[in-house]
Amino acid sequence: MPDTDAVIIGSGINSLACGALLARAGWRVAVLERNDWLGGAIHTAEITEPGFHHDVFSAWHPLWVGGAAHAQLGDELAQRGLEYLNTELPTATAFPDGTAAFLLRTADGNARELGPEWPHVLEKFFPNADLAFGVLGTELWSTSGLAFGAKALRRLGRAGLANFTGELLQSSRDWLQETFASERAHGVLAPWVLHTGLGPDAAASGFMTQVIAVAVQEGGMPIPRGGGARLADALVRLIRDHGGSCETNVDVERIVVRSGRAVGVQTTAGDTIEAERAVIANVTPTQLYDRLLEDVDVPAQLREAARRFRYGRAEMQIHYALSEPARWNGDERLNETAVVHVTPGLDGVSRAVNEAERGLLPAEATIVVGQPLTIDPSRAPDGRGILWIQLQELPWHVKGDAAGELDGDWTGDLKERYADRIQQRLARHIPNLESAIRARTVLSPADLERMNVNLHRGDPYGGALALDQNFLWRPFAQSPGHGTPVERLWHIGASTWPGPGLGGGSGTLVAQKLLEPPPTQRALARLRALAAR
Ligand SMILES: Cc1cc2nc3c(=O)[nH]c(=O)nc-3n(C[C@H](O)[C@H](O)[C@H](O)COP(=O)(O)OP(=O)(O)OC[C@H]3O[C@@H](n4cnc5c(N)ncnc54)[C@H](O)[C@@H]3O)c2cc1C
Numbered sequence: 001m002p003d004t005d006a007v008i009i010g011s012g013i014n015s016l017a018c019g020a021l022l023a024r025a026g027w028r029v030a031v032l033e034r035n036d037w038l039g040g041a042i043h044t045a046e047i048t049e050p051g052f053h054h055d056v057f058s059a060w061h062p063l064w065v066g067g068a069a070h071a072q073l074g075d076e077l078a079q080r081g082l083e084y085l086n087t088e089l090p091t092a093t094a095f096p097d098g099t100a101a102f103l104l105r106t107a108d109g110n111a112r113e114l115g116p117e118w119p120h121v122l123e124k125f126f127p128n129a130d131l132a133f134g135v136l137g138t139e140l141w142s143t144s145g146l147a148f149g150a151k152a153l154r155r156l157g158r159a160g161l162a163n164f165t166g167e168l169l170q171s172s173r174d175w176l177q178e179t180f181a182s183e184r185a186h187g188v189l190a191p192w193v194l195h196t197g198l199g200p201d202a203a204a205s206g207f208m209t210q211v212i213a214v215a216v217q218e219g220g221m222p223i224p225r226g227g228g229a230r231l232a233d234a235l236v237r238l239i240r241d242h243g244g245s246c247e248t249n250v251d252v253e254r255i256v257v258r259s260g261r262a263v264g265v266q267t268t269a270g271d272t273i274e275a276e277r278a279v280i281a282n283v284t285p286t287q288l289y290d291r292l293l294e295d296v297d298v299p300a301q302l303r304e305a306a307r308r309f310r311y312g313r314a315e316m317q318i319h320y321a322l323s324e325p326a327r328w329n330g331d332e333r334l335n336e337t338a339v340v341h342v343t344p345g346l347d348g349v350s351r352a353v354n355e356a357e358r359g360l361l362p363a364e365a366t367i368v369v370g371q372p373l374t375i376d377p378s379r380a381p382d383g384r385g386i387l388w389i390q391l392q393e394l395p396w397h398v399k400g401d402a403a404g405e406l407d408g409d410w411t412g413d414l415k416e417r418y419a420d421r422i423q424q425r426l427a428r429h430i431p432n433l434e435s436a437i438r439a440r441t442v443l444s445p446a447d448l449e450r451m452n453v454n455l456h457r458g459d460p461y462g463g464a465l466a467l468d469q470n471f472l473w474r475p476f477a478q479s480p481g482h483g484t485p486v487e488r489l490w491h492i493g494a495s496t497w498p499g500p501g502l503g504g505g506s507g508t509l510v511a512q513k514l515l516e517p518p519p520t521q522r523a524l525a526r527l528r529a530l531a532a533r
Contacts, residue, residue, distance in 0.1 A: 003028075003264075003273065003276070004027075004028040004029060004030040004244075004273065004274070004275055004276070005027040005028045005029065005275065005276050005277040005278070006019075006022055006027055006028070006029050006277055006278040007030050007032065007264060007273050007275040007278075007279050008029065008030070008031045008280045008282065009032055009252045009255075009265060009280065009281045009282060009292070010031075010033060010034075010281070010282035010454065010493065011031050011032075011035075011038040011039060011040055011232070011236075011248075012039070012041060012042075012494070013040065013042060013064070013231075013232070013235075013502050013503075013504045013507070014282050014493050014494075014504050014505070014507030015031055015040070015280070015282040015492065015493075016031065016038070016039070016232060016239070016246075016504070016507070017069035017073070017235065017504030017507040017508050017511070018280055018504075018507030018508065018510055018511045019235070019244060019507075020069075020073055020076075020235050020238045020239050020242075021069065021072065021073070021507075021508065021511035021512075021515070022244075022511050022515070023238065023239045023242035023243065024076070025515050026242075027244075027514075028243060028244065029239055029244035030244065030245045030246075030247070030275075031239065031244070031245070032247055032250040032252055032267070032273070033246070033247065033248050033249075034250060034251035034252070034453070035249075035451075035452070036248050036249055037229075037248065038233075038236050038248060039228075039229055039231075039232030040282070040452055040454065041057040041058045041452060041455070041460070042057070042058055042228045042229055042231060042502070043055070043057055043228070043229060043232075044056070044226070044228055044229035047319055047441050048319055048440070049321045049438060049439050051380065051381045052321040052379070052380050052381075052384070052439075053226070053227045053379040053380070053386075054321075054379075054386060054388065054441075055223075055227055055228045055229075055372065055388060056317070056319070057317070057448070057451075057460070058502055059223065059228055059372060059388050060221055060222075060223060060338070060339065060370070060502075061084065061222045061223055061224065061228065061502055062215055062216065062220070062221060062222060063501040063502045063503040064231060064502040064503060065084060065219060066133075066215055066219050067502075067503035067504055067508070068137050068503075068504075068505070068508045069503070069504040069505075069507070069508045070504075073238065076238055077231070077234040077235065078234075080233075080234040080237040080238060080241075081230065081233070081234055082224055082230050082231055082233075082234035083224065083225045083230075085222065085224070085225050085375045086220040086221065086222045086223075087220055087221055087336075087337075087374060087375045088104070088220070089102065089104070089333055089336050089337040089338065089374070090103060090104075090105065090216050090220050090221035090337070090338050090339065091103045091188070091192075091216060091337060091338065091340070091341070092331075092333070092334060092337045092339075092341070093187045093188045093340070093341045093343060094330070094334060094340055094341070094342050094429050095184070095343075095345065098329050098330045098429075099184075099330060099331070100328075100330055100331040100333070100334055100340075101113055101114075101184040101185070101187060101188045102188065102331075102333060102337070103189070103213060103216055103217065104217070105217060105218075105220055106217070107119060107122055110217055113184075113185075113188070114180060114184075114185040114188065114189075115180050115181060115182045115185050117179055117181070118180075121179060121213075125210060128155070128156070128164065129214070131148075131151075131152050131155070131164065132207070133211065133215075134148060135168075135471075136503075136505065137503075137508075139481060139512075139513070140471065140480070141472065141480050141481040142481070142513075152164065167206070167207065169203050169204055169206075169207070169467070170203075170204075170206035170207065171200065171201050171202060171203060171204075171205050171206050172190055172193045172200040172201070172202075172205035172206045172209040172346075173190075173200045173201050173205075173206075173350065175206030175207075175210065176189060176206070183345055183346070184345070186345055186346035187341075187343065187344070187345030187346060187348075188341075189209050189212075189213055190343075190345065190349045190350075191349050191366050191368070192208075192209060192212045192341075193209055193212075193349075194349065194353070194366060194368070194392040194393070195212070195392070196461075196500075197312050197459075197460075197461035197464070197465040197499070197500060198465055199349070199350065199357075200346055200349050200350050200353070201350055201353070201354075202465075202466065203466070203467045204467060204470065204471070221338040221375070223372060223376055224376075225378060226379070227376075227379060250267050251267060251268040251269075252266070252267055252268075252292065253266060253267060253268045253292070254266040254291075254292060254294070254295065255279055255292045255293055255296065255486070255489060256272060256274075257293075257296045257486055260486065260487055261486065261487040261488050262275065262278070262279035262488045262489035263275065263279075263488075264279065265292075277488065277514070278488050278490055280489075280490045280507075280510060281489065281491055281492070281493075282492050282493035282507070283453075283454060283493060283495075284309070284453075284456050284463065284493070284495045285306040285463070285475050285479075285491075286309060286456055287454075287456075288306065288484075288491060289302070289303050289306035289307070290306070290307070293486070296486065298485045298486070302478050302479055302485060305476050305478040305479070306476065306478075306479070308476070309463055309469070309475060309476050309495070310463065310464040310466070310469065311396070311456055311463055311464060312459045312464040313353070313356045313392060313393060313395070313396075314356075314395060314410075314445035314448075314457060314458030315391060315392045315394055315445060315448065315459070315460045316390075316391045316415060316418070316419075316442065316445060316448075316458075317388070317389065317390055317391075317443040318419050318422065318423075318440060318441070318442050319387070319388060319389070319440070319442075320385070320389070320437060320439070321380070321384065321386060321438045321439040322384060322387065322433075322436040322437060323384060323385070323438050324383060324385055324432065325373065325383075325385040326369075326371065326385055326387060326430045326432065326433060326436070327430065327432045328340075328429055328430055329428075329430070329431060330429075334429075335374075336371075337371065337374065338370065338371055339368060339369070339370050340368075340371070341366055341367070341368055342366070342367040342369060342425065342426065342429060343366040343367070344364065349366050351363075351364070352364060352365050352366055353393050355393070355402040356393040356394050356395050358399070359395045359397060359398065359399030360395065360398075360399060360400050360401060360402040361394065361395070361398060361400070361401040361402060361403070361406055362393050362394075362402055363401075363402040363403035364425075365391050365394075365422065366391075366392065366393060367389060367391065367422055367425065368389065368390035368391070368392065369387060369389055369426070370387065370388030370389070370390065371388075372386055372388060373385065384438075385436060389422065389426075391418075391422065392460070394445060394458070396410075396445055396459075397409075398410070398414065406418060410444040410445050410446035411446060415442045415443075415447075416442055419442045423440075444458070445457065445458020445459075454493060454494065460500070462493060462494025462495040462499070462500050463475060463495045465499060465500075470499065471497070474495070474496055474499060475491070475495045475496050475497075479491075480497070481496075481497060482496055482497070482506060482509060482513070490513075490514075492506040492507050492510050493506060494506075497509075
């Protein structure tokens with residue numbers, strides 16, 4: 001393997017976005033991945049039956065399509081075969097009484113679905129949408145973070161900024177109950193906070209609810225034709241076209257540090273790959289400090305803080321190959337909706353989250369039902385069905401069952417018995433489900449961790465997103481942002497700001513930082529600009 005400017009450990013979306021941005025700027029990049037596929041939590045495979053192409057982990061790409069990396073790379077990725085498909089029916093909630101409520105692509109449609117309060121939400125949100133979305137794309141501990149804060153202060157004034165940041169910390173429950181009279185509106189929006197790693201009673205979940213609601217109305221639910229892996233494929237092609245390399249089955253076991261500087265990595269096969277300008281690690285803090293930097297002299301306090309880094313709730317996936325499409329009871333639009341949440345509503349989500357956090361299997365989990373064929377029929381043979389089921393309210397250590405029925409742990413057959421319970425509930429909404437099942441594949445939290453070491457303890461989001469590990473404090477207060485105590489070593493991935501999801505945010509922020517001109521050049525450019533005025 002050639003020596004490089006940057007070695008990137010792991011091939012998740014943040015690695016590939018970072019690698020692509022660096023490679024097209026002329027850096028020699030090597031991405032090293034321990035699995036036999038590139039993309040990390042992006043992986044499309046025929047895991048049930050031949051001809052059924054399942055997104056094994058992540059499936060929905062609004063964060064990528066709305067993110068900064070896509071804005072810069074989208075055209076080049078399209079030239080390499082990436083095509084996004086979208087829908088007018090992005091999401092809905094199916095309630096136990098057989099009714100449903102939807103979040104649609106138009107403001108008028110959503111006013112009908114959510115209530116007359118919706119236009120006021122938009123009126124308040126849009127003038128500062130750049131701040132709301134901007135905070136998620138800014139390196140908060142940096143001069144650009146300061147500039148962002150100054151811009152917000154200039155625009156909003158002191159009282160306005162205090163109000164804006166205060167509202168940012170509100171819980172989803174408080175925001176929903178204060179904003180919408182309709183419990184059905186609460187029931188459509190509350191489950192979406194699960195996709196940010198939060199629960200509806202957590203700090204900042206109200207802000208995330210608003211951001212997601214507006215983002216889904218404006219951006220829909222894009223997915224790549226052929227499967228999520230087409231995004232990873234196109235990024236890999238882009239890196240390779242610019243002279244970079246992306247290797248599978250290479251497990252990095254150590255970051256090589258000389259005189260306080262990261263200069264390369266060593267693999268379990270005994271190879272050393274030198275990096276002249278940066279080592280970029282897409283790993284959890286647990287792996288970074290306990291394994292990759294095990295022999296390196298880092299402050300004891302920092303190592304201890306990394307040890308205390310907390311992981312969030314665990315999750316499970318169920319994949320179905322069906323002999324025919326799912327036919328939902330009630331509102332026919334459910335048959336065409338990309339992501340349906342099955343839940344009693346806000347209190348249902350809140351209860352299930354609370355049970356999981358107390359170590360219990362929830363009695364009535366929020367079932368996320370993904371229907372990729374509603375957008376991209378190419379993923380299964382004609383006339384067949386695929387369901388992508390996500391259960392985000394699970395404990396890693398199972399202390400008991402809130403329904404008093406199941407016991408065991410994730411190493412045994414608990415996952416199948418829990419999947420049976422979920423299936424029974426689903427069958428009440430989808431009467432043809434059980435007769436249509438050709439194959440079912442269940443991935444427990446333990447399976448997820450085994451398949452991707454970054455999904456530590458089955459947490460899909462790389463670490464709890466409680467306030468003290470979020471925003472200014474991600475991954476943790478002693479080491480916020482992406483720098484590390486080792487010069488030229490950068491930390492990216494879901495565990496770092498701006499957290500999980502397919503936006504590729506941390507990889508993009510680090511690439512931007514590395515591609516900044518040196519300070520003297522920046523100062524000269526500023527002087528020239530002043531002189532030209
Ligand atoms: C089941 C599931 C469903 C999800 N659904 C969605 C969704 O629909 N939409 C969305 O936006 N987000 C979703 N997410 C979240 C999103 O997929 C992740 O936050 C995101 O993909 C994480 O990307 P990453 O760059 O942090 O790295 P990851 O995707 O976690 O990849 C890290 C890679 O690094 C490799 N690695 C780690 N250590 C080493 C080492 N020492 N040597 C070599 N390789 C190493 C791992 O093998 C892995 O492949 C989902 C997550 C999960 C788990």
